[in-house]
Amino acid sequence: MSDEIQQKQKIRLKRLMMAVAAYVVCGAIVWLYYLTDQTEQTHITEIAMASSLSLILQAAFYLFIKSGKNLRFKDPSLTIQQMIPGFLWVTYLLSITQSVRGVVLVFYFVILMFGIFRLTARQYLALSLLALIGYGLIIAKDVALLAPHFNLTLNLVQWAVLAILLIWFSYFGHEVHELRNENKVKKSQLIRKRMEIERQRDEIRRTNNELQAVLSKLSTQATTDELTGLANRRHFIDCLRPYLEQSTPESEFSVCLLDLDHFKQVNDRYGHIIGDLVLKRFAETARKCLRKNDLLARYGGEEFILFLPRADKYAAMECAERIRTEFGKVVFDEIPDAPSFTLSIGVTLYSSKEDHQKTESLIARADAALYNAKQRGRNQVILAEPANNSHFAA
Numbered sequence: 001m002s003d004e005i006q007q008k009q010k011i012r013l014k015r016l017m018m019a020v021a022a023y024v025v026c027g028a029i030v031w032l033y034y035l036t037d038q039t040e041q042t043h044i045t046e047i048a049m050a051s052s053l054s055l056i057l058q059a060a061f062y063l064f065i066k067s068g069k070n071l072r073f074k075d076p077s078l079t080i081q082q083m084i085p086g087f088l089w090v091t092y093l094l095s096i097t098q099s100v101r102g103v104v105l106v107f108y109f110v111i112l113m114f115g116i117f118r119l120t121a122r123q124y125l126a127l128s129l130l131a132l133i134g135y136g137l138i139i140a141k142d143v144a145l146l147a148p149h150f151n152l153t154l155n156l157v158q159w160a161v162l163a164i165l166l167i168w169f170s171y172f173g174h175e176v177h178e179l180r181n182e183n184k185v186k187k188s189q190l191i192r193k194r195m196e197i198e199r200q201r202d203e204i205r206r207t208n209n210e211l212q213a214v215l216s217k218l219s220t221q222a223t224t225d226e227l228t229g230l231a232n233r234r235h236f237i238d239c240l241r242p243y244l245e246q247s248t249p250e251s252e253f254s255v256c257l258l259d260l261d262h263f264k265q266v267n268d269r270y271g272h273i274i275g276d277l278v279l280k281r282f283a284e285t286a287r288k289c290l291r292k293n294d295l296l297a298r299y300g301g302e303e304f305i306l307f308l309p310r311a312d313k314y315a316a317m318e319c320a321e322r323i324r325t326e327f328g329k330v331v332f333d334e335i336p337d338a339p340s341f342t343l344s345i346g347v348t349l350y351s352s353k354e355d356h357q358k359t360e361s362l363i364a365r366a367d368a369a370l371y372n373a374k375q376r377g378r379n380q381v382i383l384a385e386p387a388n389n390s391h392f393a394a
Helices: 003-035 041-067 079-095 101-113 122-145 152-223 233-244 265-269 270-286 315-329 359-375
Strands: 253-260 297-300 303-309 342-347 381-384 390-391
Touching: 003 041, 003 079, 003 101, 003 122, 041 079, 079 122, 101 122, 101 152, 122 152, 152 233, 152 303, 233 297, 233 303, 233 359, 253 270, 253 315, 253 359, 265 270, 270 297, 270 303, 303 315, 303 342, 315 342, 315 381, 342 359, 359 381
Parallel strands: 342 381
Antiparallel strands: 253 303, 253 342, 297 303, 381 390
């Protein structure tokens, strides 16, 4: 049994205990009436039996609801099933009372209050008819048995007032019932709308996530070389340009151009698949030689470009030489009779004498150093300084 159903069962039991309290109050009034000796004492035994029966019936309802068997019914509150015995109980009390009959009549309306949210107009009219027929039969009996001492006019007035009030109460109960149903429909509609809004919100959220994933993928594709996983040329230039624009005379960084020696021969001899493997293996090897903030990118074909922030010429030359040496150690088991792959590197520095130099001129100087390394026999690192060139050969 879910928490919601358990909560509803507690409410039903609470209403049942309120009904028991109404039985007790009504019974107490009748007992008080008889104990004052205003009528014959012969009905006391009958009252005791009727009171006991009503309490036993309420106990049965309590156990039935407590067991959960009431949930099998269309109305789990058993509203009409509880109200009919109540009407019969009040009708019986009317039959054995005289002077307090008007007080007892009030309990018809007390009982009707318990069904105000549950009963339809037809059910209200059926109960009202039951009460009116019962009271009418009691008046007929009293006329036959107590004619000389019976106040027929008073009882007829009471019956007429009861009829008017019961009809009005039936209409009122019907209106409350319809209002409750209308509120339930509106609540159901609100719940459905809320669920639809949540569904749409989830759909928008999912679409946004998919869009973000697509944008992220597009951004990655726009900034990343698909083969090596390194940054591409455009992304490298975009990252380097702010450094140059914000540079000061105290700024210090280096740019290197790296080229795989005789790579065209690798493609011609082994094919482009092996050529791609060599490029990917170089990218993996070079990454291991770099710091976290260093940026390595594929510049085009077998040519790569490296940005080293906060690196003077000694640090730049050491890093470039480390990459060249480590790549020379790579073993390609996938290539039969694989040659030793070598690397030529051109290095240049940002100079305070060339404040805010353009990206193209910095890269051009690194390219010139690379060309110098190729001319000197490849497999070496050459440094090109702004003022005068020097080199470090492998």
